[in-house]
Amino acid sequence: MMYPIIICEDDSTQLAGIKKLISDYLLFHEKLFKIELAATAPDEVTTYLDTTQPKNGIYFLDIDLKADIDGIRLAQIIRQHDVQAKIIFVTTHDELAPLTLKKKVAAIDFIEKDQSLEDFRQEIFDALAYSKQLTDETLTVQKQNFSFTVGSQVYNLDKSEVVLVETSDVPHHLEVYTVDGVYDFYGKLSEIEEKHNFLFKISRSCLINPQNIHQVDFSTREIEFINGTKQKFSIGKSRKLKALLQKTL
Known part of the structure; x- marks a missing residue:
């Protein structure tokens, strides 16, 4: 820097x-x-x-x-x-x-x-x-934290609260899934990935927090998180995801 x-x-x-x-x-x-x-x-x-x-x-x-x-x-x-x-x-x-x-x-x-x-x-x-x-x-x-703005409200979460971040249907917006809810905010996934190294990219549209994974089914390429949310990951991420899980565990 x-x-x-x-x-x-x-x-x-x-x-x-x-x-x-x-x-x-x-x-x-x-x-x-x-x-x-x-x-x-x-x-x-x-x-x-x-x-x-x-x-x-x-x-x-x-x-x-x-x-x-x-x-x-x-x-x-x-x-x-x-x-x-x-x-x-x-x-x-x-x-x-x-x-x-x-x-x-x-x-x-x-x-x-x-x-x-x-x-x-x-x-x-x-x-x-x-x-x-x-x-x-x-x-x-x-x-170690995750901050974002919704309207005039600024949210500052501990990284342990973040489950995943994915692109929204609204252009130039993202959705962050936390242990307590979902928030929509303005942002770019590439900038979030660069800023927060605790997040892992599982597809072109989704970043996840490996610490909040509940289970992974590699046959269907589906991840279930501690809040019940499920996400598919691309086949090219399988090897890295396995290595990441072994390291996390």
Whole structure:
């Protein structure tokens, strides 16, 4: 996974210095991070957010941006677009740290500009490493869960609750069968398969959770699940399914 980095600092000299330090770090982590934007004005960042819709970005922000939008307000806007954003303030105004708590921007670090170059560099490097760690841990947890949206309602299920996911008769919709019911939601089966590695594809239109299999009849190629639902699987999946069941059991 590539982590996008966005920098906003109104002083062009300081912006270049921060970008240089991050670029030095990227020499050894070029496959993990990419500087997507280095901006001197907050409206450059808001435009980027509107047009790109980034996810899991790492944002280095000055607080006093000499603009109508300061760094704290910009962080709030970022949080609305990129929920899992990792926000790091690089500033001389460390006394404003309590305000970031009040505004609920959830910054992960405050890096003071007024320190030695070596210490400043190390704090930048540490912030990048910590940002990656937090994102990796979040994604690991998310992969153990199954989330989907029905109207304005967001459902977040433990993977043990998911029985199977199949295409719906409604175009671009899927149906998820759980231990308690069936839900129809907008989505693509290919994206669900890529995101959730606990699901196994038994046909072009169906993904199953092997943990919720009750029994399998290989002569009829039919699976019965713990909730009573039954599904056919393609003949080409027989060998993989047998191996998966042996591994599960």
